[in-house]
Amino acid sequence: QVQLVESGGGSVQAGGSLRLSCAASGYIYVGTVMGWFRQAPGKEREGVAVIDSRSNTNYADSVKGRFTISRDNAENTLYLQMNSLKPEDTAMYYCAADPSGSWFRWWVPSDYNYWGQGTQVTVSS
DSSP states (O other): OEEEEEEOOEEEETTOOEEEEEEEEESOOTTOOEEEEEEOTTSOOEEEEEEOTTOOEEEOTTTTTTEEEEEETTTTEEEEEEOSOOGGGOEEEEEEEEESSOGGGTTOGGGEEEEOOOEEEEEEO
């Protein structure tokens, strides 16, 4: 069984920073592709960033230059450093792992086999 547990969410003012973490445990390949998604009320879940075993990354255009995804394979932990936060970044953030699709479909939620429970990020103006 695989478990993904997110932490680090909270409430910040616009321009602030947060660092999300996702601890993976169970029968999961340490180097599997992992990503961050987010879902705001009334909106579809969207891909934020993804990272592979060699730390190749992809980002949604809306977060490029502000967010950084990274991983610690020794600790089996995924991170998302979020800087210059905007009110439109407000959402529930989810960690996901082990997509069955190709790298070029990294933003497709249904491709991922494992999900965390989410951590709320709220950015006020």
